[in-house]
Amino acid sequence: MPFAGFQYFTFRIGLRVLSFALPAVVAITASAQGGPPLITDDPGTPGNHNWKINFGWIADHNPGNTSYQLPDIDINYGWGDRIQLTYEIPLAAATDQNNTTRAGLDESLLGVKWRPCEHHTAGEPKSDENMNFSLAAYPQASINNPTSAVRR
DSSP: OHHHHHHHHHHHHHHHHHHHHHHHHHHHHOOOOOOTTTTSOOSOOOOTTOEEEEEEEEEEEOSSOEEEEEEEEEEEEESSSSEEEEEEEEEEEEEOTTOOEEEEEOOEEEEEEEEEEEEEOTTSOOOGGGEEEEEEEOOEEEEOOSSSTTTO
């Protein structure tokens, strides 16, 4: 029966190699895109004098409480081709352990996105369709609204 033990041993080694190789292959071939629900963001801007308005919904559920931002309104304005001005304001709702729900305006976000670096496919006109790399800086400031929502 030593042959069966050898097969089991090689199967376990093969399973270990597969458990490390498969996630590595998936990670290499995967691509990511940010966007609503606005937890992440892409480096793109809407373009000169263009508006982009997103409506999102964000939920955070814990055993002790649940909080929502519904809708999370994200208003973007393109100032040139590489600068975006942003204002974001969510309506917040939260439920505590006693199943009490409170709602009101949440903190507003003001931001400026600047895309200083972009790389396009060689030999083609520069456009968002043939852009294969871009990098942006996106500083934001959180502002408490003058309501009692933060206290609630």
